[in-house]
Each structure stands twice: as structure tokens, then as C-alpha cells.
Amino acid sequence: MKANDYEVTMDALVSLCKRRGFIFQTSEIYGGINGFWDYGPLGVEMKRNIKSCWWKSMTQLREDIVGLDSSIIMHPRVWEASGHVGNFKDPMLDCRETKGRYRADQIFVLKHKTDDAALMFAYHENAPAPAEKKIKKVAKGDAADYAEVALLDIPLDAYDKLVGPDTNEPGTLTEPRAFNLMFKTYVGPVEESSNVAYLRPETAQGIFAQFGNVLSTVRNKVPFGIAQIGKAFRNEINPRNYTFRSREFEQMELEFFIKPGTDAEQHEYWVAERLKWYEKVGLPEGRMHRDIHEGDALAHYASACTDILYDFPFGTQELEGIAARGNFDLTQHQNTSGKKMEYLDEETKERYIPHVVEPSAGVDRIALALLCEAYREEWINKETGEVTTAEVGAKRAPEGHEARTVLRFAPCIAPYKVAVLPLVKNKEALVGKAREIYEQLSKRWKVFYDQTGAIGRRYRRQDEIGTPLCVTVDFETIEDDNAVTIRDRDTMEQIRLPIAELEAYIANIVDF
């Protein structure tokens, strides 16, 4: 069953996130800075819940995975070994005429074999046909007189004779510029090239670099995993779509080390495991997709890669990538550092560098997906109480109805688990009892106490921040039955429950 058939608009969601304190633009008082976001009082709780559900499923509910917290700045050679220093940059060039942008290494050029003064024609890799046509039309020449050259081998002073891939005019291409997507800094007070360091662009390499230490301390046998949650930084060219692509973001990565040859089955296993987890935190199957990488889309060292995607309002986008990376990373570190990265199988006496399956998820993307999924506007018929999904974009509810905004979070994700509400605030005994319950429940969960305004308004406030349960203390509670009403966020129905049974009831609903 889909949890939500309401199609949220990003405008409505962004507005609610700011209004209720989920997500703020960073440094907003100074005008903000592109690609960086802050999580407010509710957002930080929600994000912590996502991380602890993941951490619990990885390191607590199974004994073959241990945790790690490696530093953000590591030895620069880590990034040489991983290939990030060499490859983590894309030389790009623009066309002034068409406003197109191209990756320089994907553009090739047809150049006259003998006449250096002749026009040259650029084209997209493996698609020379348009350039060959232009040789006939524009240069009145014969394609046979031209040879293929990589764009990066064309000298800059010849760019005025170069015709771009999507134009017929020469001289419209800018020179290629390298974009290194790693944030650079200096270790120590002096800025010199010998102490350049990078903010990690992924948490994974911290795991690989500590593989040996972890292996020698925890006595785990292959297959086993190392899990890590932490910040990573990428100097994205163009952050977009709210928090979806940020320059500072948080990852939850597992490196699951396996025996070579079991890659395919382990990969398949982890894709299924992770999809189960997404279902559990509230992303239903109907809006989740798998993108199975094949052929050219696969990195050269990987034997399989499956992206897990979610239907965002701005398109179907990646939440997590699950890659079978062979032993590429450990081998690279072994070669670069000179330290052995081998595992000895005690039973078979085999020595090998383990292969790895890497489920790598973006916390911020999951948070955004959960917000999109949870957001819902409803219309409630004032007479019958019947609830219908609101029309998207409607300014107000139709005659005889009132509007309700509700975040239908899975209870394990909700920032607050319970709200405790005295029915009225000007009766001391009611308030006293409510405070007592609040303090009792607060020892176990994040609980909201609210005595302001009409009870209905307080319910709606909790709906809008996704609190799954409201506990209301009324006159019967103190005069009669020592019980409270519990109101459900989604159905708005109430049951009566003795205070003695309250904790067990709540735990059953909200704990992961």
C-alpha cells in the first residue's frame, strides 16, 4: 500500500520546512551560501532518527558489522590511491554560441591532415557524422582528408579555427577548465603545496584505510562489514533541488568485505536488504526504483552497481548506490601504501584481498525523500469528519471543509514521538498530571508538551510536525480512571488507555 498518494510541490514543502524548523538556508542572515543547509530543531531530530535506524540495522541487529568514525581530513595520499586526486575533476568547456557545455575528454575533433589553417570540426565522442557533414557543407572538403584528434590535444591558439559540436561558426568554444570537485585546505598555519589536504569527498576511503586495524581488533571473519556515518564534501558545479545536491552532506556507508567470487550474490543480497530498510522507514515500494548499471555506466573495476531511486517531485533521483567494487580500493591502498591488505582464511589457509560490496546512502537525500513522502494536505468535512486528499495547489479548502497539513512520517523517523496535552491549562490538577506524564515519557523519547490554545489546534500543530501520537489528560484522568486518551495522527481516532500501560503501548508503535 502506498503511504501517500498526495503529490507534494517543492514550494509547499520548502515553506513548511522553514516554518516549522526542519531546514534553514545556512548563514541566512548574510544572504546564504549556495549548496549549504542547516537543519533546525525538528530537522536535526529527524536526521538523527534516520541515522540511528541505519546504525541500529547495521551494527546492532547483526553481529557481522562493526562501526567506525574516521577523520574528515586524511593523508592526501589516500586520495591519490582512491583516484580522486587524478580523476575527480572534469575539464569542461562552453560554447558561447549555443550556451552548451561539454566535458573536454568526451569531445573529439576532425582536423585536416595536411592543412593546419583549415577549419576543424568538433563532435561528441563516437558520433562524428555531424562533423563529417560540416566538412562538406562549411569547408567544402572531403572527410577522407581529415583525421580524428582528441580535443585536449588541440592547442588553445587554434581554437579560433575550431567549430563547436552544435554550431557552424568557428571560434565559439571556450578553453577547457578543470573543475576539481574536492575542497582543498592546508594542514598547519602555512599555506604551501607540501601541506595541501582535502576534505573527504566520501567516507568510504576512511574505512578502506583502516581495514587492517579493524580486522586485527575485532576477530570478524569474512564476510564482515565496517559501517560509517559522516560528513563528506564535494565542490559541486551546480547545487540544485533544495538539499538534494549539496556541497556538504552526510553519508551512511557500509563496506561489506566478501570472499572473491561471491560478489554477485552479495550484491543482490544487499540491494534487497536496503530496500527492506527503506520500506521500514517509510518509503514505500511504489515510489522506489532500481537503476541497474550496465556496460559503460559501470566503473571499470565494478562488477555490479544498482542505484536506489525515489520519485521526488523534481524527478526520479538517486538515494543510494550499491556497488560491487571488487578489490579495487584495497588493492589501490596496498599498492600506494606498501601495506598488506590481505585476509587469511583460517579454514582454507587461503590468502586474498577481500572483495567489497558498498551500499552508500545520502542521509540528506533520504531526509528529503521522507519529507516529500510524508507531506500531505487533507480536507476534512466539518459535518461528517470524512477526510479527502486535498487538491494540489488549492489555496483553501472547499465550503464546509477545513484543511489539515500532516507529515505522515513512519513513527521511528518522527522528530517527536508523543505530545502530552492537558485538556485545559487553567486547572492545576490537569496540568500537574500532564507534566508528570511528560517527565516520565521524556526519559525514553523526545516528547512535546503543549498547553496553549484549544485542543484541536494543538492536535493540528502536532500533525504538521508529524508527531504520531498525542496523549491527552482530561478530567476523568484525575477524578476517575487514571487513564488518558491517545489520538492517532493518521486516523485522528482516539482510544483510552490506563497510564500504567502507556509506555508499552508507545514503545510498540514508535521504536525501530
Added chain:
RNA sequence: GCGGGCGUAGUUCAAUGGUAGAACCCCAGCCUUCCAAGCUGGUUACGACAGUUCGAAUCUGUUCGCCCGCUCCA
């Protein structure tokens, strides 16, 4: 980074180059026995920096940010 659009209160919107308003939200008080009731009062905004002008939310420039397209996404 390029092109286009847009920046007024927490939100959604007003205001002819001349005192920045409203609704909702929020806060306080009164009232209130279960789904945004009512009454009274209150806080809060022209993204930033320059320029033109007697006077700028309004005109100009720059910049920052957001949205859309291109581009990119190991």
C-alpha cells in the same frame, strides 16, 4: 559556469518615487471538558552594498540567494 525568471513579516500576498499594510502563523492574557472557536493586546519584513534623487520597497549598477533550462552528478 551560461541563459531566463524571481527576492516585502515565520508563511501567503498588497502598496502611483512621498507615513510599508492585510490574512494566517507566533507570543501573552481572558475564556475553554477533545480536532485550527471567540475576545483583548503584542512581536516580526522591503536579501546585501553602492548610485541617481529633496526623498528609493519602487529607478540604475553590482553582488548574494532561490526557481527553471543547459551542464554536471566518481
